[in-house]
Amino acid sequence: MKFLSSLSTRHYVYLVGLLLMALVLASCAGFDLGDLVKVKTPNTIQQTTGLPSTLSLNEAEVEYQNWFNGTQTTGAQWKGNIERAGELRGLFSQLTLSALDTVGPTVAGLPVLGPALPALTGIVGLFIGSGRLRKEKEASFNKGLEKGSGLAGGSPGGSGA
Numbered sequence: 001m002k003f004l005s006s007l008s009t010r011h012y013v014y015l016v017g018l019l020l021m022a023l024v025l026a027s028c029a030g031f032d033l034g035d036l037v038k039v040k041t042p043n044t045i046q047q048t049t050g051l052p053s054t055l056s057l058n059e060a061e062v063e064y065q066n067w068f069n070g071t072q073t074t075g076a077q078w079k080g081n082i083e084r085a086g087e088l089r090g091l092f093s094q095l096t097l098s099a100l101d102t103v104g105p106t107v108a109g110l111p112v113l114g115p116a117l118p119a120l121t122g123i124v125g126l127f128i129g130s131g132r133l134r135k136e137k138e139a140s141f142n143k144g145l146e147k148g149s150g151l152a153g154g155s156p157g158g159s160g161a
Contacts, residue, residue: 034058 007015027033039060041051051063 032058034061 023033034057037057038054039057040054041060041063045051045067046053049063049067055063
């Protein structure tokens, strides 16, 4: 430390100039300062890609671009799969609704099957899905049956004329 305190301002200027000249010559020779600067890799990226905890700046830029492109590609594939599944769901929904629209008036004219159609669709709905959705549908179906039996028992003459 005594050495640095004994230097004059002119010596500091010469040292800085010498250091800058050395850096310029090193960069002309192909030395890259990006190899000296270190970047920390996030833990989640380390775990998914197997990269070390620190990389040089140059390596980090390349690895980041690879990771980012891979993430975008995977995300785009997943989004496409979700959209295709949504289209299939819409198609099945349309087919089901159009089939019910076609069959509904025909079945409604039959004395036994007309009132049974909503009950049958409710029963089929109980078996579709699982867990919470199935329980919600079951509760809704049971509530509908209670209201329906109350309406049927409350007005025996039909429309009340």
